[in-house]
Amino acid sequence: MATAKNNLIAKETITTGVPALKSVLATEVVKRQIKSLLKDRAGHFMMAIVQVVEGTPQLQSCDPQSVINAAIASAVLNLPIEKNLGFSYIVPYKDKDKGNLAQFQLGYKGYIQLALRSGEYKFINAVEVKEGELKGYNLLTGELELDFIKDLDKRLDTKTIGYASYIEFNNGFRNTLFMTTGQIENHAKKYSQAYQYDLRKGYTMSNWSKNFEAMALKTVLKLNLSKFGALSVEVQKALQVDGMTIDKVEEDGTLVGNFSDNTGDENVVIGEPEVIEEKPSNEDIKTLISIADGNKLDITKISREKYGISDLGRLSMKQYKELKEIAITGEA
Incomplete structure (x- = not known):
């Protein structure tokens, strides 16, 4: 070919x-x-x-x-x-x-879109499950009993305890997959080297760190589709x-x-990738030190105590912004 x-x-x-x-x-x-x-x-x-x-x-x-x-x-x-x-x-x-x-x-929306194109599905969706909503889950039949919080604003502020996906075919077959937040976390640690790298280094650069909910929804939907879905060519x-x-x-x-990073399948991971990190520039670091000195703060000591980093040039952008806020306000 x-x-x-x-x-x-x-x-x-x-x-x-x-x-x-x-x-x-x-x-x-x-x-x-x-x-x-x-x-x-x-x-x-x-x-x-x-x-x-x-x-x-x-x-x-x-x-x-x-x-x-x-x-x-x-x-x-x-x-x-x-x-x-x-x-x-x-x-x-x-x-x-x-x-x-x-x-x-x-993305999980992409999986939904591709599945719907097959014309096989009556319903397909993934949703976060909030504290107090889970009433029962039958591991054998896959039946999930949920009582959703009616007040949507209150629901948004309620702690998420898990994630669920639901597929139902036009012929009546249906399946629900529920995973607790802890199970999702373990899944991410096992299959995403980028997330493992974040956890080792204290960074928040991988998709799992930055978009945990979206990745969790994708995971429960992807696993449900791969095991029980109608696998169209797409x-x-x-x-x-x-x-x-x-x-x-x-x-x-x-x-x-x-696969430079495995995001949810049992594929062989090639190499040990590192996430490309957005780092503060030399000018950013100089500005940070200047602000801290003006407020009589030892910003290097604060960085060492807070992040275990003495070389300010090794800070992630998120850490730099947090330290700059401390330098300005004087509140650690």
Whole structure:
């Protein structure tokens, strides 16, 4: 089978940023490939890629071909890549051997959309379960008894104790999967190396750290679909490529790659990826020290006691912002 010439560019020749992305998109081989795969959607698709990268600073340090390949994965599934819609995402990762790469991840809304297209489902959904709502769960039959809090504002403020997904076919078959928050947490620790990295380092950079609820909803829905759902060609393809760093795209749209971080399946994890961290600049650090000195605070000591970090240049952006707030207010 012939393959499109879009293997990841050799590390020593990689250029990054929006200009580099636009340059790669402008090449005849890439334009021809995208036009072949997406037909009249090609123009909108290329504009959407640029907009996503412009709005995501971390992606601007990634190999542009890997960004394009991840976006193509979403386009092959006919899902928009605009991250605010929640159907699919292009996520940056740092590979020890290849440098900064982009990974394709499907959102739980994307799984719902793909499943509904099959025409097999009467209902499909995932929801968080709040404290006091769970009345019973039969592990054998999958029957889940819930009494939802009627006041939606009150419900939003109530502690989440678990997550549930529900599928029902037109022929009457149905199944519910419920997982406690603790079970979801253990699942994330087991299958996501990026989340493990966050926990080891005290960072909050992985999708599990930043979007735990969305990832939890995706997990209960994905597991339910993979075990009991009607696996249409599109859903099967989604299950196969979700979480993949895509090395190349075949001319027929087949996606080839590996899993730099496992986000919910028992796939083999290649390497030990590190999350690309947004770090404060040298000027940010100088500003922080200046503010702290003005208020007679030893910000290095506070950082060491709070985060175990004496070198302020190693702070994450979140930690930097927290320390800056302390430096300004004087309240730890």
